[in-house]
Amino acid sequence: MKYKAIRGMEDILPKDIAIWQWLEKTARMELESYGYTEIRTPILEDTSVFTRSIGDTTDIVTKEMYTFKDKKSRSLTMRPEGTAPIVRSYVEHALSQVTPQLKLYYMGPMFRSERPQKGRLRQFHQIGAEVIGSNSYFADAEIIMQVSGMLKLFGLTDFIIKLNSLGCKKDKEAFAGKLKKYLKEKESILCKDCKTRIKKNVLRVLDCKNETCVQVARSAPGTSESLCTPCKDHFDKLKNTLTKTKVKFKETGNLVRGLDYYTGTVFEITHPSLGGQDAIGAGGRYDSLVKDFGGPETGAVGYALGMERIILGLKKEPKGTLPVAYVATLGDEAKIRGIQIAEKIRKEMPNMIVFTDTKDASLKSQMRNADKNNAKLVVILGEDELKISKATIRDMATKKQISVGLESVPEEIKKIVGA
Ligand SMILES: [Zn+2]
Ligand SMILES: [Zn+2]
Structure with a gap:
């Protein structure tokens, strides 16, 4: 009997470890220089930590989670992402009382049972950061500036930061209404999943990977017309700050991100050389998540980077790979x-x-x-x-x-x- 690693879960061998350690070391140094401290949460969480936050009609929750019952019939899930466990921990340990604005970072494995392909593994690794306790656009600006600078330190230059605002819960609802109207007219050509999504969670149609759906999503209305005055103001000030601090971004009106907890600012970082799977990271605001988890009402913003994707991107860059x-x-x-x-x-x-x-x-x-x-x-x-x-x-x-x-x-x- 010869054993093999589980499909989609890879050994990182000594010959490949240097780039991993270097990325981790650089990230720690950079994040700590911005005042972030590390938090380490368990791999396993109560399943509802994810279903309640990511949303029970999202692809992650319906198709991709490693969920199983333990011997006492409790439903447990191997974390598919880092933000929900951190918010769970933040509320559980009343971290809001430690400091009014907490800056946290994490790195480690995440698990999603997708079909394995280049740049998409079932055990993959993320570096992420969260700022909990600020509603200001300054927090968004600083975190985007930080991640952009860190990617440059890694040796990446050829990346694009796509930026959008979903607005508050009310704006999201208004946008969902407009989107539904648009998609209803195209319903017959959408995939089976998207037909259900129109009824259950229309925003998720915009994350569908089916080619026809992608085409339809491309001409869908943007979120900007649905923003209320304070949300529009927040977004304008953020864009202005990024422009003045020379952080390059590309406003992308129908970027929504595949997780329900996002409100307000959302962003996605892509590396065009990676083809179909070109996202190397993503983030955004989640202003209601802390309260939804039983904590105080407080704004929060964060991001996560996919380390495997970054390593693939570095291999395509003239100045990439290890220094x-x-x-x-x-x-x-x-x-x-x-x-x-x-x-x-x-x-x-x-x-x-x-x-x-x-x-x-x-x-x-x-x-x-x-x-x-x-x-x-x-x-x-x-x-x-x-x-x-x-x-x-x-x-x-x-x-x-x-x-x-x-x-x-x-x-x-x-x-x-x-x-
Ligand atoms: Zn609003
Ligand atoms: Zn679809």
């Missing part, structure tokens, strides 16, 4: 200088992984070693270079080489990796 440098040296003198330079690079760029030769190997063998460790660039330090106090930096992707003064090696590396 690894290799300091190749020839001769004892060069070795000492090489160790000093490596130390300097590590200090100035804590995200960088820096290898040095510890075997007294030939240059050829060091270059091979650099390649095996996925080095983006190699700093070459030989006796000739040392004589003129210079080092050669080789960009492993473009094969370009430049000669720079020993003192300015870290600066030049920063330029190359875009840090």
Whole structure:
């Protein structure tokens, strides 16, 4: 009997772990610099934590959850997302009394039993953040600015932030009415599920993956006409703040996100190189969820990023993958200088992984070693270079080489990796 991992659930092997650890490390550093602290909730929750919040007519709840009964016949679910468990924990431990505005982040596995395909696994991993306790558009602006900056630190540049506002519960209802009217006329060509969705939860038609439904959704009315004055004001101020702080976004009128708890601001981050499954993250406001879970009435906003998708996206980016440098040296003198330079690079760029030769190997063998460790660039330090106090930096992707003064090696590396 040979065992295999469960379909859609993958081992992350030692040869692949570096990028994961680097993303996690970078995310922790970045999120903590914004004042977020980590929260870890269990994998298993009472099923109703999800059905009540995500919505019992959504795809996640009706088709994708790993739900089972334990020995005492309690219905348990493996978390399909991170926000509902955090709100459950926030209310259970009365965290609103700890600080009026709580900034939390999490990372870990989520579970959805979808058909496995590229970029979509049954056990997948998310990094997410939540700001609970603010109704202001500033919270939305800051969280979008933070996630945008973090994606850039990861090495992603080619991503798009799609932005919309669903408005408050009343606006959502008004929009649902308009949408229903539009879809009724097209009902005959919609898929079977969407015909039911029109009756039960019309917004979910807009998340349908069926090709005809996607076409129909594309020309559906946007939410903006249904926004009340305060909601429109909130959205306008958010867009204005993002524009002034130079965070790029694309207003997308019929973006609704596949979870019922969203109200007001919603956003989705896509990486066009990923094709059909191009979302690398998404988020939005959920101003009634804390109260729905028995907590105080308080605004909240958050997002989650899919780590597998980010890794796929990085592979498509010219500056993507891990920032690894290799300091190749020839001769004892060069070795000492090489160790000093490596130390300097590590200090100035804590995200960088820096290898040095510890075997007294030939240059050829060091270059091979650099390649095996996925080095983006190699700093070459030989006796000739040392004589003129210079080092050669080789960009492993473009094969370009430049000669720079020993003192300015870290600066030049920063330029190359875009840090
Ligand atoms: Zn409103
Ligand atoms: Zn459909």
